[in-house]
Amino acid sequence: MNKILLGIILATVLGALDGLTAWFTPAVRSQLLGIVFGSMLKGLIAGVLIGVFARKVNSLPLGIVFGLAVGAFLAWLIAFFTQHGYYFQIMLPGAMVGLIVGYATQRYGTQPQLQRS
């Protein structure tokens, strides 16, 4: 599986799981569907960005740091524009998801085959 596809699938699935855990927060339970959808969309965007980075840059430490940064930033955007709070509860899991996806795309994703001319 190529790095971008791996990043998209992993980040979207983790994003969905992340969103579902909002059910345990009674204050936002009524918005669960929107949270899950937003989390999956965030995961999709993060997966593409991290996957593309992994394709261009073959470095595990940089991949992890980039994933962490992308995950944290996208989570911050959601916390700022939608939740108006819960920064810690949203950004920390988002950053961790980014870290996991960054690691996985560097470690497991396959590079495209070079074609001889």
Added chain:
Amino acid sequence: MAFAHSRGIIHRDLKPSNIMVGAFGEVLVMDWGLAKVSGSTLFNAANINPSDTKTRSLETAATEHGAVLGTPGFMAPEQNRGDISMIDQRTDVFGLGAIMNFMLGQKIGGSQSEIVPKRLLAIARKATATEMSARYSSVQEMADDLGRYLDDMPVKAYRENALERTARTLSRNRVAVVLILAYLLMRLLFILFSRH
């Protein structure tokens, strides 16, 4: 050894004292004095004149049926029996397996060690099987299995159960497992925290 076998040459005397490691880590196989040459490969590969009587007499002396050539403890059963016609590359596979056992501190046919990994032991045991048909068919096949062991992949010589396969997979992906567990733990703490 695979290269020698591809030229039709069987060493027949593989043992630790016939293997040396050079100054740059290269492995040297020594003492080809007991080597058996199959068919006319000798003449093609070494460019030796078939009418050379010295070569022919050496060839004759080495292939007398019943002659027991090799080193005890590292000889394959067919060598022990003096069954020259049965000797092929699998005889050298046995020799390599015997060397493995020597390195692992094992006796051929002895009880299983608790310290040596099962998959590695299985490779050595397969190489030193009494029946030739049970051994690796070639040195390359044995080398491939050793390569898989070193890469923490499943080996042909050992059939893992589900638990062993899971443990090996988790061991190969330690970092990913730790990251996912850390994420789940963090999530659990958040849930518990939000309830309070």
